[in-house]
Amino acid sequence: MPRYRITISAASESAMADLVRKHRVRVSDHGIRSAPGSHRVEAIADEDEIRMLEAAGYQVARHEDVDVQGRLRQLEAAPGQRYLRVDEVENALRAVTGPPNAAFCQRIALPHATWEGRACHAVRIGRAGSAPRTGVYFLGGVHAREWGSPDILVRFIEDPTTAYRTHKGIVLGGSAFAAADIQRLVDTLDILVFPQANPDGRQHSMSADPMWRKNRRPALSPAATSAECIGVDINRNFDFLWDYPRHFSPDAPVRNSRDPCDPEVYIGPEPASEPETRNAVWLLDNHANVRFFIDVHSYGEDILFPWGDDEAQTSDPAMNFQNSAFDDLRGLKGDGAYREYIAPADLQLAKKLAFTMRDAIHAVRGRTYLAEPSFSLYPTAGASDDYAFSRHLADSSKTKIIPFTIEWGSPENPTPFHPPYAEMKQIITEVEAGLLAFCLQVAQLPV
Ligand SMILES: [Zn+2]
Numbered sequence: 001m002p003r004y005r006i007t008i009s010a011a012s013e014s015a016m017a018d019l020v021r022k023h024r025v026r027v028s029d030h031g032i033r034s035a036p037g038s039h040r041v042e043a044i045a046d047e048d049e050i051r052m053l054e055a056a057g058y059q060v061a062r063h064e065d066v067d068v069q070g071r072l073r074q075l076e077a078a079p080g081q082r083y084l085r086v087d088e089v090e091n092a093l094r095a096v097t098g099p100p101n102a103a104f105c106q107r108i109a110l111p112h113a114t115w116e117g118r119a120c121h122a123v124r125i126g127r128a129g130s131a132p133r134t135g136v137y138f139l140g141g142v143h144a145r146e147w148g149s150p151d152i153l154v155r156f157i158e159d160p161t162t163a164y165r166t167h168k169g170i171v172l173g174g175s176a177f178a179a180a181d182i183q184r185l186v187d188t189l190d191i192l193v194f195p196q197a198n199p200d201g202r203q204h205s206m207s208a209d210p211m212w213r214k215n216r217r218p219a220l221s222p223a224a225t226s227a228e229c230i231g232v233d234i235n236r237n238f239d240f241l242w243d244y245p246r247h248f249s250p251d252a253p254v255r256n257s258r259d260p261c262d263p264e265v266y267i268g269p270e271p272a273s274e275p276e277t278r279n280a281v282w283l284l285d286n287h288a289n290v291r292f293f294i295d296v297h298s299y300g301e302d303i304l305f306p307w308g309d310d311e312a313q314t315s316d317p318a319m320n321f322q323n324s325a326f327d328d329l330r331g332l333k334g335d336g337a338y339r340e341y342i343a344p345a346d347l348q349l350a351k352k353l354a355f356t357m358r359d360a361i362h363a364v365r366g367r368t369y370l371a372e373p374s375f376s377l378y379p380t381a382g383a384s385d386d387y388a389f390s391r392h393l394a395d396s397s398k399t400k401i402i403p404f405t406i407e408w409g410s411p412e413n414p415t416p417f418h419p420p421y422a423e424m425k426q427i428i429t430e431v432e433a434g435l436l437a438f439c440l441q442v443a444q445l446p447v
Contacts, residue, residue, distance in 0.1 A: 002044045002065050003211065005416075009040050009059040010286040013333060016377050018039060020253035025049065025262055027255065030300035030407045031375045039377070042411055050270055051160025070210025076141065080126060082421050084146045084154060086118075086203045089196045092154045093121045101161045103127065104186050111282055112275035114200045115216050120279055122194035123157050125151045126186050135190040135290035136439060137401075139280055139384065142234045144212045147418040151229070153195035153296060153429045159432065160185060169211035173364035177440070185439050186316070192283055192290065196232055198276045201427035206443035210418065213264050215276050218262045229261040232268040235295075237398050238281070238387035240319055241309055247307075248379065249338075252331025255378050280384060284391065284401070291389040292442055294435070297420075299409035299416040301369045303357050303434075305350035306342055306403060308386045313339035314347060331379035340375075340387060342389075349361065351404050353438055357406070360437030364430040367410070372404060384416065396400050406431065 001430070008025070010016055016032075016039045019025040029376045044066060049361040053060050077080040084092065085366070086404040104127040122351040126133060138156065140149035163170050169179045185191065196202065200216035214231030221229070236256050239248040243414050244254050244267070257265045272278055274412060281373035284290055309321065319326060320341045329338035342350075361369050374385055385403040392400040408431050415421035 001048070003044055003046050003067060004047050004437065005041050005063040005066050006050060007040055007061040007063070007411075008043055008053060009038065009061075009066070010057070011039070012040060012297070013377060015039075015058070017253040018252075019058075020255050021251070023053065026054070027378065028300070028420060029255075029297070029358065029378075030304070030376065034377065041377070047309035051106050060132060060415050065119060066211050069384050070418065073415055073418050073420070074194070074206055074210060075314060076421055077174065080406065083206070083424070084151050086196065086199045086205070089150045089154060090126070091200075091282070092158070093123055093195070096157050097123060097139060098159055100165060104164065105157075105161050108192075108283075110194070110279040112278050114198075114275055116200040118199045120194070120196065120199065122192055122283060125161060125186060125191040126189055128298045128357040129187075131191045133188060134292075134442060134447050135287050136292040136294075136295050137192040137194070137195050137283060137287070137290045138296065138435065139298040141196040141198050141202055141297065142276070142280075143297060144198055144205040144209055144214065145185070145210060145417040147202065147206060147425055148298060148424045148427060149296040150202070151424065152197040152428050153193050155428050156432050156435050162170060170180070170436065172429045172433040175360050175437070177436050181250060181440055184443055185398065185436075188443050189439060190287065191439060194280065194283060197280055201231065202406060208264065208269055210220065210415075214266065215274055217268075217274060219357055219368045224261055226261055228263040231266065232274050233265045234274055234276045234280075235273060235384055236265050236267040236382040237274050238382050240383065240387040241381040242267060242392045244273040244381040246380065247321070247327050248331040249329055253378050254331055254381055271382070275369070284388065286401050291399060291401055292438075293385070293403040294438070295384045295403070295408050297404045297405055299411060301410055302405075302407040303354045303371040304356050304374035304385065304405040304407070305370050305371070306347070306374060306389050307340040307383050308383050308388065309340055310379060310382035311339045312342045312346040312347060312398065313374055317341050320393065322394065333375075333377060346402060347398070350404070352405060353402070353441060357404075357434035357438050358443045361430045361434040364433045365426060367430055369434075
């Protein structure tokens with residue numbers, strides 16, 4: 001049955017929450033827009049689900065057939081006019097860390113092969129020296145169908161390393177970075193980039209099912225023959241409130257599932273069960289100087305900062321994710337019963353850096369990304385950004401990491417998880433500008 005991208009509208013927040021907790025609709029993570037009396041979210045649905053939603057009183061606007069249009073994207077073939085293939089991403093990491101750049105750019109082999117046996121690599125940019133250096137860590141390609149994140153991060157590695165070597169600046173539309181800025185980044189920061197965390201899933205999305213989101217973990221039960229029983233959602237598999245039924249209010253619209261055959265948001269058999277998750281965590285465990293983290297996703301034109309499990313608060317440290325007294329209360333919007341604690345200075349710094357990215361992105365070609373808390377109508381659990389921030393709270397020997405999630409690309413694009421490549425090229429440029437501006441600001445902070 002054909003599946004469509006749709007926009008669902010309703011007048012009340014509780015009707016929007018029911019999309020997840022009652023109707024089990026596959027809503028998109030972000031790009032949710034709310035105004036008093038009017039709430040919108042994007043989703044993927046077939047004819048039956050659209051009829052069910054309309055009968056339940058929702059307004060549904062139907063966009064493209066995601067499979068037909070996704071297959072057209074898969075067929076885009078001209079090099080430079082299409083997304084990098086899975087092996088091309090790995091080749092690019094090998095090339096950029098070759099002899100001309102070797103003094104300041106190294107390839108890092110991740111320890112865990114994927115379920116299909118692929119080896120993954122990250123890159124570290126930074127001229128080694130004796131002075132302590134702040135680490136920043138960029139992750140991409142966690143969700144298979146978000147094809148453009150590895151392309152963004154490969155460009156984000158290639159441009160500054162070339163500019164550093166040749167003593168040039170970088171101009172990205174209306175955002176410009178001087179040669180001295182690029183020298184400062186490479187000379188003073190450790191920039192870790194892991195562009196393609198889920199190559200098995202991305203390969204499957206680019207060659208078979210364009211809307212595939214999870215990894216390719218084999219089905220747990222031999223009796224499970226449905227294609228949807230394969231895979232785990234990596235961004236539900238991190239060790240933060242992973243056992244969501246225990247930690248959240250029964251009324252919270254947590255978009256997670258313990259059903260191994262859930263097509264999108266199966267959390268896995270245990271926290272960090274997946275090699276892709278463990279590779280992402282390994283980079284944190286082995287680079288204690290990392291103080292900032294950005295996970296690159298699509299879509300919605302959002303820059304998200306803590307927290308994602310509930311609204312943030314800065315006044316009551318005892319109201320926090322480790323306190324089981326609040327286990328039945330988490331994840332509801334607009335209530336005072338539970339909100340997640342963040343120190344005021346951390347929230348202030350997160351906002352400042354988010355605004356810096358937003359402004360640099362806007363300067364490229366005028367797109368306005370919304371800088372806002374990760375928590376929206378739908379709380380998150382087991383996600384990379386909250387996990388990264390929770391590490392120093394759960395274990396005081398760990399470095400504090402200020403995390404972000406970027407959701408690149410507009411919902412106005414057709415197939416917004418993998419827009420036509422001409423548009424993707426523009427998105428690559430604007431997000432690269434945001435990330436460079438972010439690094440420059442971090443480079444000015446005290447180590
Ligand atoms: Zn995503």
